[in-house]
Amino acid sequence: xxxxxxxxxxxxxxxxxxxxxxxxxxxxxxxxxxxxxxxxxxxxxxxxxxxxxxxxxxxxxxxxxxxxxxxxxxxxxxxxxxxxxxxxxxxxxxxxxxxxxxxxxxxxxxxxxxxxxxxxxxxxxxxxxxxxxxxxxxxxxxxxxxxxxxxxxxxxxxxxxxxxxxxxxxxxxxxxxxxxxxxxxxxxxxxxxxxxxxxxxxxxxxxxxxxxxxxxxxxxxxxxxxxxxxxxxxxxxxxxxxxxxxxxxxxxxxxxxxxxxxxxxxxxxxxxxxxxxxxxxxxxxxx
Numbered sequence: 001x002x003x004x005x006x007x008x009x010x011x012x013x014x015x016x017x018x019x020x021x022x023x024x025x026x027x028x029x030x031x032x033x034x035x036x037x038x039x040x041x042x043x044x045x046x047x048x049x050x051x052x053x054x055x056x057x058x059x060x061x062x063x064x065x066x067x068x069x070x071x072x073x074x075x076x077x078x079x080x081x082x083x084x085x086x087x088x089x090x091x092x093x094x095x096x097x098x099x100x101x102x103x104x105x106x107x108x109x110x111x112x113x114x115x116x117x118x119x120x121x122x123x124x125x126x127x128x129x130x131x132x133x134x135x136x137x138x139x140x141x142x143x144x145x146x147x148x149x150x151x152x153x154x155x156x157x158x159x160x161x162x163x164x165x166x167x168x169x170x171x172x173x174x175x176x177x178x179x180x181x182x183x184x185x186x187x188x189x190x191x192x193x194x195x196x197x198x199x200x201x202x203x204x205x206x207x208x209x210x211x212x213x214x215x216x217x218x219x220x221x222x223x224x225x226x227x228x229x230x231x232x233x234x235x236x237x238x239x240x241x242x243x244x245x246x247x248x249x250x251x252x253x254x255x256x257x258x259x260x261x262x263x264x265x266x267x268x269x270x271x272x273x274x275x276x277x278x279x280x281x282x283x284x285x286x287x
Contacts, residue, residue, distance in 0.1 A: 001026045001277055004047035006033050006063050008055035012255040013266070017051065020270035033059045043070040049277035050074045053251060057085045057130060060251070073276040076250045080228035084250035087129050087165055090227065094245055097226035099219065101245045102237065103168040110150040113164035117146045123169040126153075129160050139169060139197055170237045170244060175199055177210050177236040177243070180252060180265060181224040182272050186217045188261035207256045219243055231272050 003026050007014045010030060021028045029047065033054045038044065050067045052074060054060035064078040076084075083089045091104050103120065107113040117124045117140060126149060128136040140146040153161040176199045179189035189212055194205035201207060210216075220234045223245045233252035237244045254265040 001049075001274060002047050003028045003273060003277070004031050004050045004067075005029065005053060006031045006036070006050060006060070007053040008033055008059070013253055014053050016255070016258075016266035017053070017269055017273075020264075020266040021273065023267075024270055024274060026270075026274060033063060036063065038063075038066050040066065045070060045072060047072060049273055051273045052076070052081070057081075061085070073279070075273050075276055076230035076232070077228060080230050080232075081250045083227055084232070084248050085130050087127055087247065088163070090248055093226045093228075094223060094248075097222060099222050099226055099245050100242070102170050102239075105166050107164045107166065108162060110147075110154055110164070113150050113166065114143070114146055116164070116166050118143070120166065120168055122146075125167045125169050126150075127165045127167060129163055129165055137198055167246075169197075170239045170246075172199070172237050172239070175238070176246070177216070177238070178257070179210075179212070179216060179220045179234045179236065180232075180254065180257070180263075180268075181220050181234055182231045182268050183275070184221060184224065184229060186212055186220045187268050188212070188257065188263040188265065189216060189220075190257045190260055201253070201256050207260050209260045209262070215243060219245060223248055231269055 003021050005014060005018055005028055018028045050072055052060045052064055061078060061081055064074050064081060067074055068078050083093055088106060094101050105116045107116050123139050123141045126138045126140060138149050140149060175191045175193045177189055177191060180187050189210040190207045191210045192199040192201060192205040192207055196203060199205045223234045224232045227248040231252060233249040234245060235247040237246050258265050
């Protein structure tokens with residue numbers, strides 16, 4: 001079995017996944033997406049399966065599209081990655097499936113966005129449609145802050161920033177939850193603790209094991225199914241005594257979750273990748 005592990009740089013996660021695949025007898029090629037060239041008119045089935053671990057969402061999607069067109073199984077599927085990389089697309093998919101999530105609205109003009117924020121009630125959270133690691137998130141505590149940030153987004157000039165994605169601010173108890181779902185199975189979950197309102201390990205949050213309750217399992221399974229299935233990380237917020245899904249991530253980061261959960265996450269991910277290669281048919285459900 002030959003696996004193409006496509007990445008922008010070899011981080012801890014990529015090393016762990018590479019080693020887990022090798023222990024299972026796979027030949028693993030680390031493929032630098034910055035150096036990769038693909039001749040579109042000629043199918044190149046060098047690998048039995050592609051595992052996309054690119055930091056660049058744009059490059060990851062391009063690589064996945066090409067290999068899927070050539071009939072090579074990929075983890076995850078292009079449609080799943082597209083959906084998860086776009087917060088608006090994720091929200092719409094979750095809403096269509098009836099998955100509980102924070103109140104969310106979009107507007108396409110600073111004045112309209114201001115009306116949404118006023119109606120929603122401060123504080124509100126402004127998120128970019130794409131991105132990770134808590135970048136470009138803004139908690140708007142009042143009208144003055146909203147006006148300033150909306151103007152700033154317009155001046156950035158990107159077409160993406162002309163869509164104002166606004167979400168209610170959930171007063172979480174100093175933590176959120178990240179659950180790992182592989183092939184429809186919720187394998188483990190962590191609490192991410194931080195004094196900052198952005199509870200992201202890239203911003204210094206610490207991790208602890210989170211028990212998987214029946215409610216958590218059912219909600220994560222529904223969210224993963226709505227996103228299209230595969231190997232996913234589901235982020236949830238505790239709103240009083242119930243849970244809300246905030247995001248679904250198609251390229252899971254797991255280095256800080258292995259020891260605290262005691263679960264061999266890269267091993268489970270490696271098993272899933274190889275299963276896709278053996279079946280030759282993507283596991284995920286394309287919506």
